[in-house]
Amino acid sequence: MSDTPRKRSLETGRRYPGSTLFGLLCGTATVLCVTALVGLLATVVAEGAPWLSTTLLTSFSSRKPELAGILGSLMGSLWLISITTLICVPIGVGAAIYLEEYAANSWWKRLVQLNIANLAGVPSIVYGILGLGLFVRTLGLGRSVLAGALTLALVVLPIVILAAQEALRAVPPSIRQASYALGATRWQTVWRQVLPAALPGVMTGVILAIARALGEAAPLVAVGAATYVAFVPYSVHDEFSALPLQIFDWASRPQEEFHGLASAAILVLLVVLVMLNAGAVYVRLKYGRRIKW
Amino acid sequence: MSVLPTTGVPTTGPQRSITTPHSAGNRLGERIIRRLLRTCAIVSVLTTIGIVAVLLSESLKFFGEVSVFEFLTGAQWTPLFSPPHFGVLPLVCGTMLVTGGAILIAGPIGLGTAIYLSEYAPPVVREIIKPVLEVLAGIPSVVYGVVAVTTVSPIVQRLFGSESIFNALSASIVVGFMILPMIVSLSEDVLRSVPRDLRSAAYALGATKLDVTTRVVVPAALSGIVAAVLLAISRAIGETMAVTLAAGATPNLTLNPLESVQTMTAYIVQVSKGDTPTGSIEYRTIFAVGLTLFCITMSLNIIAQWVLKRMREQYE
Amino acid sequence: MVTHGAERSISLADTPPRRVATTDPRQTRMTETTAASRTETAGPLRSIRPPAFDSARPARSADELAGAAAKIAVSDLNFFYGANQALHDIKLAIPERCVTAFIGPSGCGKSTFLRCLNRMNDMIDDARVEGEILLDGESLRGPRVDVVELRKRVGMVFQKSNPFPKSIFENIAYGPRVAGERNKARLYEIAERCLQHAALWDEVKDRLEDSALALSGGQQQRLCIARALATDPEVLLMDEPASALDPASTARIEDLIFELKDKYTIVIVTHNMQQAARVSDQTAFFFQGVLVEAGATNEIFTNPAKKQTEDYITGRFG
Numbered sequence: 001m002s003d004t005p006r007k008r009s010l011e012t013g014r015r016y017p018g019s020t021l022f023g024l025l026c027g028t029a030t031v032l033c034v035t036a037l038v039g040l041l042a043t044v045v046a047e048g049a050p051w052l053s054t055t056l057l058t059s060f061s062s063r064k065p066e067l068a069g070i071l072g073s074l075m076g077s078l079w080l081i082s083i084t085t086l087i088c089v090p091i092g093v094g095a096a097i098y099l100e101e102y103a104a105n106s107w108w109k110r111l112v113q114l115n116i117a118n119l120a121g122v123p124s125i126v127y128g129i130l131g132l133g134l135f136v137r138t139l140g141l142g143r144s145v146l147a148g149a150l151t152l153a154l155v156v157l158p159i160v161i162l163a164a165q166e167a168l169r170a171v172p173p174s175i176r177q178a179s180y181a182l183g184a185t186r187w188q189t190v191w192r193q194v195l196p197a198a199l200p201g202v203m204t205g206v207i208l209a210i211a212r213a214l215g216e217a218a219p220l221v222a223v224g225a226a227t228y229v230a231f232v233p234y235s236v237h238d239e240f241s242a243l244p245l246q247i248f249d250w251a252s253r254p255q256e257e258f259h260g261l262a263s264a265a266i267l268v269l270l271v272v273l274v275m276l277n278a279g280a281v282y283v284r285l286k287y288g289r290r291i292k293w
Numbered sequence: 294m295s296v297l298p299t300t301g302v303p304t305t306g307p308q309r310s311i312t313t314p315h316s317a318g319n320r321l322g323e324r325i326i327r328r329l330l331r332t333c334a335i336v337s338v339l340t341t342i343g344i345v346a347v348l349l350s351e352s353l354k355f356f357g358e359v360s361v362f363e364f365l366t367g368a369q370w371t372p373l374f375s376p377p378h379f380g381v382l383p384l385v386c387g388t389m390l391v392t393g394g395a396i397l398i399a400g401p402i403g404l405g406t407a408i409y410l411s412e413y414a415p416p417v418v419r420e421i422i423k424p425v426l427e428v429l430a431g432i433p434s435v436v437y438g439v440v441a442v443t444t445v446s447p448i449v450q451r452l453f454g455s456e457s458i459f460n461a462l463s464a465s466i467v468v469g470f471m472i473l474p475m476i477v478s479l480s481e482d483v484l485r486s487v488p489r490d491l492r493s494a495a496y497a498l499g500a501t502k503l504d505v506t507t508r509v510v511v512p513a514a515l516s517g518i519v520a521a522v523l524l525a526i527s528r529a530i531g532e533t534m535a536v537t538l539a540a541g542a543t544p545n546l547t548l549n550p551l552e553s554v555q556t557m558t559a560y561i562v563q564v565s566k567g568d569t570p571t572g573s574i575e576y577r578t579i580f581a582v583g584l585t586l587f588c589i590t591m592s593l594n595i596i597a598q599w600v601l602k603r604m605r606e607q608y609e
Numbered sequence: 610m611v612t613h614g615a616e617r618s619i620s621l622a623d624t625p626p627r628r629v630a631t632t633d634p635r636q637t638r639m640t641e642t643t644a645a646s647r648t649e650t651a652g653p654l655r656s657i658r659p660p661a662f663d664s665a666r667p668a669r670s671a672d673e674l675a676g677a678a679a680k681i682a683v684s685d686l687n688f689f690y691g692a693n694q695a696l697h698d699i700k701l702a703i704p705e706r707c708v709t710a711f712i713g714p715s716g717c718g719k720s721t722f723l724r725c726l727n728r729m730n731d732m733i734d735d736a737r738v739e740g741e742i743l744l745d746g747e748s749l750r751g752p753r754v755d756v757v758e759l760r761k762r763v764g765m766v767f768q769k770s771n772p773f774p775k776s777i778f779e780n781i782a783y784g785p786r787v788a789g790e791r792n793k794a795r796l797y798e799i800a801e802r803c804l805q806h807a808a809l810w811d812e813v814k815d816r817l818e819d820s821a822l823a824l825s826g827g828q829q830q831r832l833c834i835a836r837a838l839a840t841d842p843e844v845l846l847m848d849e850p851a852s853a854l855d856p857a858s859t860a861r862i863e864d865l866i867f868e869l870k871d872k873y874t875i876v877i878v879t880h881n882m883q884q885a886a887r888v889s890d891q892t893a894f895f896f897q898g899v900l901v902e903a904g905a906t907n908e909i910f911t912n913p914a915k916k917q918t919e920d921y922i923t924g925r926f927g
Binding site: 016018019022023025026027028029030032033034036037040043044047090091092093094095097098099102103111112114115116117118119121122123124125126127128129130132133134137154157158161185186187208211212214215216217218221222223224227244247248251252259262263266269270273277 | 322326333401405406412418426429436444474579
């Protein structure tokens with residue numbers, strides 16, 4: 001460079017409107033997401049709050065809106081998620097342990113893994129059809145709590161497996177090596193070291209899976225669960241309804257009053273979901289932070 | 294120290310042996326546990342086999358009565374009328390109409406949010422937005438359906454003068470917001486996985502944030518974003534309760550979003566709600582429709598996973 | 610380019626000026642090297658500097674080594690990671706109640722070899738072993754070998770201290786517990802004995818129920834040694850046990866190794882040649898998966914038989 005370069009200043013006073021505008025647009029999109037949530041909750045509260053009453057919690061569904069309640073469906077939901085949890089947690093965590101701690105990296109493991117990833121993407125209504133064909137008809141369980149719970153367990157099984165696998169993977173390999181080097185067997189290592197260390201993550205995943213099971217209506221519709229029951233299920237062989245089904249039923253009626261009832265039932269459902277999620281956060285904060293690798 | 298013992302294990306009494314009287318791995322308990330855990334993993338495989346078997350067995354019976362050609366090309370879906378018509382196109386069309394609308398809504402908003410979160414947002418904002426998205430994702434489908442019925446549909450009706458309270462547009466709107474969190478979190482992940490060096494290189498050349506984002510980061514993450522959108526489409530296609538409540542129950546071969554349509558999932562719900570006798574052709578239609586649904590969503594998922602896998606390999 | 614360790618053998622107290630002047634990138638490790646060699650006394654400068662042996666720590670002589678029984682005997686050992694052969698025809702006898710050091714540049718296979726001795730490599734999916742390893746004359750790889758029992762007899766200490774995220778006591782008690790010991794009093798007895806053995810008892814005796822993760826790095830590593838002792842092993846494998854520790858903690862670990870060799874057969878992998886010289890009786894030099902030379906530490910460091918060994922020890926490569 002022979003001649004002296006033109007003097008350039010860093011203070012160009014130039015602005016980049018395109019860049020700023022783009023940032024604003026993206027920011028707006030984000031604001032829309034938040035607005036959507038706020039709007040959704042506001043709508044539900046506005047519609048549902050007037051219908052919140054003790055009648056809602058203590059009566060069964062009725063043709064008269066002012067007498068209708070969610071007792072049967074709420075109890076049905078509690079039955080469902082209890083049994084679903086009992087079924088899917090041992091199987092899901094067991095499968096995760098098998099994949100992470102036992103299975104060698106073979107075609108078989110990859111197949112199972114691919115299969116689980118795909119199952120997670122299968123629409124829940126398809127599980128409902130499976131439940132209808134397999135549990136209700138072929139196994140003859142009828143439209144019972146058990147058939148519904150088995151179906152829901154299959155819906156959330158991939159969620160439990162994937163969450164548990166992630167939690168197990170987060171346990172450092174050095175812990176396993178230390179345990180093996182001390183003459184522990186594989187199961188002793190898993191049961192005494194790996195699983196306790198992974199427990200907060202596993203529990204968080206399980207709680208999220210339960211929340212999902214609680215909100216699912218489509219598979220239950222396909223299984224043929226009732227939308228009107230005038231009793232609390234007494235055993236796993238009883239017919240049942242579930243809270244999201246009750247909401248669906250009310251929302252699909254033409255009368256405005258039932259829409260209000262549906263919104264009120266949603267508030268109850270959301271309260272239960274919030275409690276579950278608060279539980280997940282609590283587990284994460286209380287036990288997750290204690291172990292630092 | 295000079296005298297070294299030549300044999301034996303002085304610390305413990307008898308000589309220990311590492312060989313066992315039985316064959317290796319004689320620990321019966323360990324073997325049983327391994328079997329049990331393996332069985333758990335097999336349950337997931339059996340689930341897939343079960344889905345395919347149940348769908349196929351009833352569908353085959355259905356296709357014994359209705360030709361595959363009529364099913365796939367027929368423009369009328371009236372299985373409950375006489376004479377019945379079994380053309381799945383109106384249901385597929387309804388599904389695509391709702392899904393297309395949902396993607397048109399969720400795609401730009403989701404991508405914009407993802408870009409904002411990964412490129413612009415200060416950590417504090419991220420900390421607030423992430424839980425908001427998690428909550429949106431965690432709200433059950435039926436809740437979106439109720440909001441569609443009570444709020445979105447009346448607004449759409451007033452704004453666009455749709456005749457029916459049930460219309461594809463309100464279904465698209467609620468489904469769009471349902472799949473929004475999925476698009477945001479998946480695309481944000483891939484955007485953030487674009488190496489920092491790449492950004493630094495562009496900034497060092499004097500690029501503005503717009504240039505860096507649209508010409509470097511988004512192109513680098515494009516396949517991941519495509520995968521995210523594919524997964525969201527799959528989710529929207531399989532979406533049931535909200536769509537059933539919002540879009541109605543009219544099999545309708547139309548592209549007008551203001552008309553009432555019926556999706557594949559909504560049809561399954563409609564038949565399930567009624568008391569259709571096992572073995573009847575109506576009963577079997579839900580398996581045929583379910584099989585169609587399963588095939589479409591499964592292919593989308595597999596393609597999306599393949600795209601994601603290829604992208605991951607590229608950066609690792 | 611593998612650099613660590615090589616310089617250390619010649620970094621004795623009387624040579625710093627030369628080292629400071631040089632621009633060799635390897636010299637950047639100087640501070641660390643000087644610190645690590647602080648316990649050394651300067652010897653006469655020769656083409657190969659013999660490490661200065663601590664007079665308080667007599668190493669076993671070549672004759673003593675020859676007289677010792679082979680606790681572990683390895684013959685024709687080949688090891689493969691998939692298609693890559695990591696170890697070639699290793700033949701080595703590890704004498705009982707002696708310290709054997711494996712030295713060599715990173716990736717030379719010394720850690721892989723160590724992990725063959727308690728079959729920790731079993732857990733690697735595509736690893737394959739050929740050849741014979743005998744522990745007290747019994748094959749490690751026979752069809753009826755119980756790996757769990759083997760690992761109780763051949764303990765291991767890892768490069769990075771890896772205490773369980775539990776209390777100090779639970780860490781020690783783990784080995785006996787998985788072996789079936791349930792008696793709490795007995796477990797405390799074991800914990801006290803092992804902690805004393807690992808020279809950690811005085812520091813932790815009042816807080817056995819505290820989390821092991823609250824200990825310092827050096828204490829954690831001694832806890833891991835104590836934990837390994839609790840299964841009553843005969844052999845102790847140590848995979849660079851002091852590489853992540855400060856010089857003071859390193860010195861304590863080395864003292865400990867020296868005390869433990871009266872009771873245990875110890876195999877230590879190290880990339881620090883002075884450490885090998887300080888603590889070991891026998892040294893084996895590995896290079897690119899081949900055991901180049903093994904012999905009494907004194908011999909190897911003062912009079913290596915192979916040119917490669919000499920080059921490595923004098924820091925000409927590595």
